[in-house]
Amino acid sequence: MVKSKTSKVLSYILVILVAVIVILPFLWMIVSAFKSQRELFAYPPTFFPTEWKVENFIEAASRGSISFVQMFFNSMKIAVPATVFNILFSTMAGYAFARLQFRWRESVFMLFIASMMVPGAVTLIPRFLMFRDLGFYDTYVPLVVPVMFGTAFSIFLARQFFMTLPKEMEEAAIVDGCSHFRVWWQIFMPLAKPIIATLAVFQFQSAYNDFMGPVIYLASDSKFTVQMGLNSFRNSFSARYDLIMAGSILALIPVVILFVCCQKYIIRGIAMGAVKG
Secondary structure, eight states, X not given: OHHHHHHHHHHHHHHHHHHHHHHHHHHHHHHHTTSOHHHHTOSSOOSSOSSOOXXXXXXXXXXXXXXXXXHHHHHHHHHHHHHHHHHHHHHHHHHHHHHOOOTTHHHHHXXXXXXXXXXXXXXXXXXXXXXXXXXXXXXXXXXXXXXXXXOHHHHHHHHHHHTTSOHHHHHXXXXXXXXXXXXXXXXXXXXXXXXXXXXXXXXXXXXXXXXXXXXXXXXXXXXXXHHHHHHTTBOSSOBOHHHHHHHHHHHHHHHHHHHHHHHHHHHHHHHHHXXXX
């Protein structure tokens, strides 16, 4: 009994230490957003600012050639369609790989999985040349199209989830005259809220936080995204770290809201996978 209590106390202490290590940088970013540039580099450093500078957020939101609001909507033009269409086509492909019987199904699926091992830098130049020759340079098309028809990771997650659903539902619907499309849309998709929430968080975060893609394909200031706006706080000689911290907090708000809204579904999906796996 004493050993079990001691191990439980040590486990709680370890979890608390890990939580502090993970949370501390985030807390440092929050308090640094309210500090002046001089206080950020003061020695010895102070955790809390001597003067809370709320104007850092106002300056970060209005600094540059376009406002933070405009950059936010530009990021949404990329993240929202990329996320919505990625979920639709990934779940559709996942349903096909999980439920339909067709020739070379396993081989094609393994090719999808193998594509995850190809570094993005390998296809960077050919993809840029292709979109440039098609006339899509300085548009959002190259940032949305490559992921809107599904990615290997999203298709893999959708397939694994659909394989856990009982076949009796699908067979009963087909006997009643439903096509596979109706089975996917009317039966499987309402049950797929956990995997949909997981894919939404992963894909939205990936598209919203993408920096390399917009830098390569966008040239007009009016089309800058949030991540490009944060980079504008740097120049060849210095960097406004106080504005970078404030802008990072503003940029973090949509991702946090999405995660909070989808959290219960993600946890439910993990629990379902643990029980059925």
